[in-house]
Amino acid sequence: MFSLPLMSSGTHDAYDAQDAFRGDHVGDHSALRALATEAVHAGREDLPALGLHAPPLDLSTTYPSHDSRGEAARIDAFAADGAELMGPPVYGRLGNPTVARFETALARLEGTESAVAFASGMAALSAVLLMRNALGLRHVVAVRPLYGCSDHLLTAGLLGSEVTWTDPAGISEALRPDTGLVMVESPANPTLAEIDLRAVAHACGSVPLLADNTFATPVLQRPAEQGARLVLHSATKYLGGHGDVMGGVVACDEELARRLRQVRFATGGVLHPLAGYLLLRGLSTLPVRVRAASSTAAELARRLAADPRVARVHYPRIGGAMVAFEVYGDPHAVIAGVRLITPAVSLGSVDSLIQHPASISHRIVDATDRRGAGVSDRLLRLSVGLEDVEDLWADLEGALGAERSGGDRRREEVAGR
Numbered sequence: 001m002f003s004l005p006l007m008s009s010g011t012h013d014a015y016d017a018q019d020a021f022r023g024d025h026v027g028d029h030s031a032l033r034a035l036a037t038e039a040v041h042a043g044r045e046d047l048p049a050l051g052l053h054a055p056p057l058d059l060s061t062t063y064p065s066h067d068s069r070g071e072a073a074r075i076d077a078f079a080a081d082g083a084e085l086m087g088p089p090v091y092g093r094l095g096n097p098t099v100a101r102f103e104t105a106l107a108r109l110e111g112t113e114s115a116v117a118f119a120s121g122m123a124a125l126s127a128v129l130l131m132r133n134a135l136g137l138r139h140v141v142a143v144r145p146l147y148g149c150s151d152h153l154l155t156a157g158l159l160g161s162e163v164t165w166t167d168p169a170g171i172s173e174a175l176r177p178d179t180g181l182v183m184v185e186s187p188a189n190p191t192l193a194e195i196d197l198r199a200v201a202h203a204c205g206s207v208p209l210l211a212d213n214t215f216a217t218p219v220l221q222r223p224a225e226q227g228a229r230l231v232l233h234s235a236t237k238y239l240g241g242h243g244d245v246m247g248g249v250v251a252c253d254e255e256l257a258r259r260l261r262q263v264r265f266a267t268g269g270v271l272h273p274l275a276g277y278l279l280l281r282g283l284s285t286l287p288v289r290v291r292a293a294s295s296t297a298a299e300l301a302r303r304l305a306a307d308p309r310v311a312r313v314h315y316p317r318i319g320g321a322m323v324a325f326e327v328y329g330d331p332h333a334v335i336a337g338v339r340l341i342t343p344a345v346s347l348g349s350v351d352s353l354i355q356h357p358a359s360i361s362h363r364i365v366d367a368t369d370r371r372g373a374g375v376s377d378r379l380l381r382l383s384v385g386l387e388d389v390e391d392l393w394a395d396l397e398g399a400l401g402a403e404r405s406g407g408d409r410r411r412e413e414v415a416g417r
C-alpha cells in the first residue's frame with residue numbers, strides 16, 4: 001500500500017569534483033575541489049591575507065568616501081549593468097561584503113557563475129518574477145506541487161504574472177511568446193515528487209527554467225548541471241540549518257544575476273549581513289548535516305512503510321532528510337502526539353519538525369488544487385534532524401499509537417505484548 005521508491009543511500013556521497021566548477025571568478029584556487037572542501041573554504045579565500053580566520057561581519061549601512069565623483073561613476077556603472085560594485089561598498093542596499101561571501105560560496109556549491117541573496121526565499125522568487133515581468137514576459141509555466149506560498153504568488157498574480165499549471169510532459173505545449181519562466185520543484189514540497197530536470201530543461205527551449213532546490217540542496221543535486229538557469233533556495237531551511245535565520249538566494253549565470261541585483265537594489269529585499277554571516281557558517285556543515293539526516297530519514301521511511309498505521313510513504317530516490325507519509329487515522333492526532341519532534345512549519349533544522357501541509361504550509365492553496373497536486377488531507381511532512389534514529393522512531397511510534405489500526409492491535413496480541 002505504500003510507494004517507497006528505491007533507496008539510494010550512499011550513492012550521492014560520490015561527488016564529481018569536476019562538476020563543481022563552472023565559473024572560476026571566485027578565487028585563485030580554482031583547482032578542482034570536492035563539495036565538502038568548498039563548503040568550508042569557498043567565500044573565505046582572502047581571509048589569511050587579511051590576517052583573519054573567521055569571516056568578518058560587516059553591519060555597516062553606509063560607507064565613508066571623500067571621492068563623490070568616484071562613487072558617482074560606480075553608481076552609474078551599477079545602474080547600467082548590475083555588475084557587483086568594484087572597490088569599497090557604498091550603501092547596504094547596493095551590496096554588503098559579508099553577504100557577498102555567502103553568495104560566492106553558494107554559487108561555488110551549485111556550480112553557477114553567480115548567486116544573489118535576498119531577505120527570504122519568497123523575496124528571491126519575487127525578484128525573479130519582477131525581472132521577467134519588466135521585460136514584458138509575464139507568463140509563467142509551472143508544475144504543481146510547489147511550496148504553498150510560491151503557488152499562491154503565481155496563482156493570485158500578486159506581482160502581475162499569469163500562470164499556466166501543467167505536468168512536466170505538457171511544458172513545451174504550454175509555452176507562449178510571452179513566457180518568461182518555467183518553474184519546478186524537485187523533490188517537491190510537500191509530496192517529495194521528483195522531476196527529470198534535464199528533460200524539463202530541454203522542453204523549456206530558450207525560456208529559463210527555475211528549479212527550487214531547497215529540499216535537495218547542492219549536496220544531493222545541482223540543477224544547473226542539468227540545464228536549470230535559475231536555482232532557487234529558501235536559505236531559511238537547510239543552508240542556514242539551525243532554524244535561526246531567514247534568507248533566500250538565486251544561483252544563476254552572471255547575466256541574470258545582474259538583472260536580479262538591479263531589482264534587489266530598487267526594491268530592497270536585501271539579506272541582512274548577520275543572516276549572511278550565519279548562512280555562510282551554515283554552508284560549512286551542510287554536507288555533513290544533509291548526509292547524516294538523510295540516512296536517518298531513509299531508515300524512518302523504511303520503518304514507516306512497514307507500519308500498518310501508515311497508508312503511504314513518500315521518500316525521494318535521490319534521498320534527503322524529508323519524509324512525507326499518509327496515515328489511516330487522524331493526522332492532527334499525530335501532530336498533537338509528538339513530544340521530541342517539534343510540531344512546527346518549516347524544515348531543514350538540526351532538530352526534527354513535523355507539520356500537516358493541508359493545515360499549514362499549503363493552506364493558502366485552494367483545496368481542490370492542493371488535492372489535485374497530490375497533497376492529501378492525511379499527508380504529514382516530517383523534516384528529519386540530527387537526533388538519534390531510535391529516539392525519533394520512539395516518538396513517532398508514540399504519536400501514531402493513538403491511531404493504531406485493528407490489525408496492528410491484533411498483531412501485538414499475537415506477539416503477547
Ligand SMILES: *Cc1c(COP(=O)(O)O)cnc(C)c1O
Pocket residue numbers: 120121122123147149150185189212214215233234235236237246247248
Ligand atoms: C520555505 C520555502 C520557500 C519560501 O522560503 P522563505 O524563506 O520562507 O521565504 C520556497 N520554496 C520552498 C521549497 C520552501 O520550502
